[in-house]
Amino acid sequence: MDFVRSLFVLAAPAEFSAVARALSVVAHPPLWTPTNARPGLDIVQSGVGKANAAACVAWCLARRPYQRVLSLGIAGALPGSGLNIGDVVVATAAAYADEGVAAPEGFTDIGTLGFAPGAPAKHDQRPNIGQGVRVDCEIIPELPEAHRGIVATVSTCSGTDALAAEVVRRTGAIAEAMEGAAAGFTALRLGAGFGEVRVISNTTGDRGGQRWDIKRALVRLGEIASSLET
Numbered sequence: 001m002d003f004v005r006s007l008f009v010l011a012a013p014a015e016f017s018a019v020a021r022a023l024s025v026v027a028h029p030p031l032w033t034p035t036n037a038r039p040g041l042d043i044v045q046s047g048v049g050k051a052n053a054a055a056c057v058a059w060c061l062a063r064r065p066y067q068r069v070l071s072l073g074i075a076g077a078l079p080g081s082g083l084n085i086g087d088v089v090v091a092t093a094a095a096y097a098d099e100g101v102a103a104p105e106g107f108t109d110i111g112t113l114g115f116a117p118g119a120p121a122k123h124d125q126r127p128n129i130g131q132g133v134r135v136d137c138e139i140i141p142e143l144p145e146a147h148r149g150i151v152a153t154v155s156t157c158s159g160t161d162a163l164a165a166e167v168v169r170r171t172g173a174i175a176e177a178m179e180g181a182a183a184g185f186t187a188l189r190l191g192a193g194f195g196e197v198r199v200i201s202n203t204t205g206d207r208g209g210q211r212w213d214i215k216r217a218l219v220r221l222g223e224i225a226s227s228l229e230t
Contacts (some may be wrong), residue, residue, distance in 0.1 A: 006068040007034065007060055008043045008225060009053065011179050014218055016045040016074045022222030032056045042066075046179065050144075050153060053179035057186040068139045068195070069187035071180045072225060073216045075151065075198035080166050081174035083200050083214045086220050088146040091196035094180035095132030095171040097152040109170060117185065132171070133184035136193040141228060143197075149174035151196055153181035160202035167204075175200060176221070197224060 008024070010016040013028075020028065021039040036043035041184040042064075046056035057069055071094075077083035096117055100109040110117060132150070152173035158164035167176055177198055201217035203210050 005064065005066050006041045006043065006070065007057075007066040008037075008228070009046050009057060009069060009071050009179070009183055010043065011046050011048045011053065011073050013045065014214070015221060016043065018218040018222045019043055019072065019225040023153050024151065034060055041207060046183070049178050050155065050182035054182040054186045057183050058190065060217060061187065061190045061192060066187075066192050068193045069183060070140070070194075070228065071177075071183040071196040072221065072228075073179065073198055073200035074214065074221060075175040075176060075177040076157065076199045076202045076204040077175055078152070078168050078173055078204055079161070080168060081147075081149070083147060083174060085200050085202065085211060086216050087200045088143060088220065088224055089151060089175050089198045089200065090092075090137070090140055090143060090146045090148050091135050091151040091180060091194075091198070092137065092148050093132050093134055094184045094194075094196050095150050095152050095173055096181045097154045097167045097171050097173070097176065098156060107166070107170065116183075133181045133185045133194070135184060135195050137195065139193045140195045140197065143224070143227065146197075147174065151180050151198055152176040159207045159210075161205040164204040173205045176204060182228070199224060 034044045046052045085093040150173040153172045187194040199217045199220045202212040
């Protein structure tokens with residue numbers, strides 16, 4: 001059997017530990033150090049945020065020709081999504097939510113300004129979405145229970161109702177996280193397939209009204225990672 005060389009990218013220590021535990025990986029190496037979990041599958045902790053995610057994926061792909069890069073982790077449910085804590089989201093696109101200009105008349109995204117961050121590599125003729133990164137849905141095994149939709153990549157998480165609503169307006173996303181579009185942009189530029197899968201750990205909006213269950217979400221994340229390895 002020919003194994004697809006895959007890289008699962010986890011941002012935070014708790015996310016990495018949840019997946020490592022589910023895959024029976026004992027080691028917890030330094031950031032940006034891929035660890036073999038199965039034949040054809042490595043996992044790596046990138047650190048939180050877009051800069052870490054992009055740099056980690058570039059570092060890893062420069063050393064091993066992974067065919068599939070998956071950004072895995074927990075995420076916040078955006079208003080109107082209908083998502084509940086513990087739900088699984090398979091991204092149909094990873095959208096940059098807060099690259100742009102905030103002016104008195106409103107927010108203008110960087111793509112509209114003529115500097116779209118998700119521009120494809122010259123050899124790749126498949127289009128990206130205007131303010132984000134396409135995903136290769138075919139590289140993710142079928143997850144019957146999963147919700148599908150855009151996942152927003154943010155630098156500032158939505159701790160107010162107004163900001164959560166604005167992220168939805170800008171991107172049409174159903175959930176927000178902090179790494180997907182950056183990891184995907186780098187993977188696609190370097191010739192790897194990309195996907196993003198998230199488990200809902202919390203709601204967004206005003207902090208006082210948010211609901212959280214990180215423990216439950218991390219357990220589910222480990223279960224999902226085990227099903228994605230095939």
